[in-house]
Amino acid sequence: MEDMILMQNVWKAYPNGVMALNGVDLSVKQGEFVYVVGQSGAGKSTFIKMIFRELKPTKGKIFINHKNIATLKDRQVPYFRRKIGVVFQDFRLLPKMTVYENVAFALEVIEEHPRLIKKRVMEVLDLVGLKHKMRSFPDQLSGGEQQRVSIARSICNRPPVLIADEPTGNLDPETSWQIMDVFTRINDQGTTIVMATHNREIVNKLKHRVIALEGGMIVRDEEEGDYGYEA
Amino acid sequence: MKLRTLKHHVSESFKSLGRNGWMTFASVSAVTVSLVLVGLFMMVMFNLNKIAGDLESNVQVNVYVAQSATQADQAHLGQQLKQIKNVQSVEFKSKKQGLNELLKSLGNDKTTFSDLQKENPLPNSFILKTRQPLDTIKVAAAAKQLPNVSDVRYGKGTVEKMFKVISIARNVGIVLIIGLLFTSIFLIANTIKLTIVARRKEIEIMKLVGATNAYVRWPYFIEGLAMGVIGAIIPILVVMIVYHYAYYTMSVSLSAMLIQLIPYQTMAVNLSMMLLLLGAAIGVWGSLSSIRKFLKI
Numbered sequence: 001m002e003d004m005i006l007m008q009n010v011w012k013a014y015p016n017g018v019m020a021l022n023g024v025d026l027s028v029k030q031g032e033f034v035y036v037v038g039q040s041g042a043g044k045s046t047f048i049k050m051i052f053r054e055l056k057p058t059k060g061k062i063f064i065n066h067k068n069i070a071t072l073k074d075r076q077v078p079y080f081r082r083k084i085g086v087v088f089q090d091f092r093l094l095p096k097m098t099v100y101e102n103v104a105f106a107l108e109v110i111e112e113h114p115r116l117i118k119k120r121v122m123e124v125l126d127l128v129g130l131k132h133k134m135r136s137f138p139d140q141l142s143g144g145e146q147q148r149v150s151i152a153r154s155i156c157n158r159p160p161v162l163i164a165d166e167p168t169g170n171l172d173p174e175t176s177w178q179i180m181d182v183f184t185r186i187n188d189q190g191t192t193i194v195m196a197t198h199n200r201e202i203v204n205k206l207k208h209r210v211i212a213l214e215g216g217m218i219v220r221d222e223e224e225g226d227y228g229y230e231a
Numbered sequence: 232m233k234l235r236t237l238k239h240h241v242s243e244s245f246k247s248l249g250r251n252g253w254m255t256f257a258s259v260s261a262v263t264v265s266l267v268l269v270g271l272f273m274m275v276m277f278n279l280n281k282i283a284g285d286l287e288s289n290v291q292v293n294v295y296v297a298q299s300a301t302q303a304d305q306a307h308l309g310q311q312l313k314q315i316k317n318v319q320s321v322e323f324k325s326k327k328q329g330l331n332e333l334l335k336s337l338g339n340d341k342t343t344f345s346d347l348q349k350e351n352p353l354p355n356s357f358i359l360k361t362r363q364p365l366d367t368i369k370v371a372a373a374a375k376q377l378p379n380v381s382d383v384r385y386g387k388g389t390v391e392k393m394f395k396v397i398s399i400a401r402n403v404g405i406v407l408i409i410g411l412l413f414t415s416i417f418l419i420a421n422t423i424k425l426t427i428v429a430r431r432k433e434i435e436i437m438k439l440v441g442a443t444n445a446y447v448r449w450p451y452f453i454e455g456l457a458m459g460v461i462g463a464i465i466p467i468l469v470v471m472i473v474y475h476y477a478y479y480t481m482s483v484s485l486s487a488m489l490i491q492l493i494p495y496q497t498m499a500v501n502l503s504m505m506l507l508l509l510g511a512a513i514g515v516w517g518s519l520s521s522i523r524k525f526l527k528i
Contacts, residue, residue: 052439078438078441078442078443078444079441080441081438081439081440081441082440082441086439092432092435092436092439094432094433094436105436105437105440106436106440108239109437109440109441109442109446109447110440110441110442111233111235111236111446114235153440154440157440157441
């Protein structure tokens with residue numbers, strides 16, 4: 001399988017002198033599902049932000065789909081981001097738009113054709129099981145439903161990579177499993193998923209590759225690994 | 232950019248202007264007030280400049296020849312005057328020409344003064360034009376030193392005062408105009424910043440899903456432009472009305488004092504264009520300057 005994400009000796013120093021990543025080497029194959037675990041301050045957020053180019057590495061190379069994004073010009077970043085789906089802990093939905101509009105928004109701003117937008121939005125809402133709620137507003141939905149809308153939005157442009165930063169962080173256990181269901185379905189379609197999480201139960205039960213970060217370094221990388229930290 | 236996208240941006244902009252109705256009203260009012268003042272200032276300044284220009288080109292030094300001077304003395308004096316530094320032209324005006332001009336300016340009353348033709352009291356004179364209006368003072372002083380000169384006149388004092396007043400008015404006007412323009416740019420920028428803050432989340436998501444900076448910027452650009460242009464409408468009307476009134480009531484009495492105002496049409500067209508452009512520039516500058524930092528995501 002081909003490398004979807006390839007990091008070579010990646011370092012990140014913040015302007016205040018904090019070293020968030022200290023020489024990370026990593027390869028994630030196409031279609032893999034990877035958990036990124038580690039305590040607060042271990043560098044998880046920095047790691048995640050690097051992949052969709054919210055942050056630039058201080059040193060090193062990051063290849064996403066064979067393209068080195070460390071040297072990407074600011075002008076090219078929007079086009080790169082269209083190939084990466086991102087899901088956050090806080091959903092980031094627009095409260096004044098309906099479910100349908102929230103998802104369509106992502107396609108409108110990249111100037112997709114209206115007919116294609118309609119078709120694609122219905123497809124992804126069907127995938128996350130929220131077609132019947134397309135006219136609802138975010139505040140009329142449960143947390144889990146809101147997160148599913150946000151996932152629908154992140155995949156509507158068919159990105160080969162989906163990044164999730166603590167996607168179940170605000171959800172109760174049962175709802176979290178619904179979210180994992182959706183991720184599994186998306187992963188089954190061939191999308192590479194990188195998910196930073198604190199959720200021990202999910203990591204231990206739904207087995208996937210686990211990468212543990214500590215002090216900005218990869219300290220563990222196991223196929224079908226465990227969460228590994230005491231609560 | 233696709234037409235569909237442009238339509239979308241325009242409708243987004245006007246929706247947002249409507250949604251932030253009071254804020255929009257405040258910004259437009261700020262532009263309106265500033266441009267009314269700027270417009271009135273410009274109206275006065277343009278006219279002052281023109282009057283100053285007219286007067287400047289009319290400033291001359293009259294050198295009167297002493298009655299005792301012979302023809303030869305007079306010709307010699309003419310040569311000497313030409314050699315004074317910064318003198319552009321020297322024109323001889325005989326006492327007869329001088330009298331004719333005087334009588335002509337008196338109009339119908341000239342019969343009363345017909346006696347003067349028998350015994351002309353006016354001296355012969357030379358009229359000097361200088362290269363720079365401000366040279367008149369030095370040239371007059373130099374001419375006064377020459378023999379056979381009875382008197383030198385150049386509107387002493389008035390010329391100096393006039394130049395001083397005009398230059399002060401110009402500078403004060405320019406400073407005030409720049410100040411006012413920056414105030415309105417600041418106000419527009421601030422208002423748009425508030426609407427941007429309200430839509431910060433929207434911009435963040437746009438950037439996240441891969442919208443280009445240009446795409447994000449467009450609606451704010453259109454909003455700023457619209458506010459600036461709308462803000463320019465009332466000032467244009469005010470200036471046109473005020474100048475219409477001022478021009479048609481004052482130009483007749485002023486022309487008796489040999490002062491010519493800028494014609495109404497010229498002023499109306501030029502000033503309207505200027506205010507419209509200024510409004511647009513203020514709006515666009517304000518909006519683009521406030522969105523810059525929100526694009527760094």
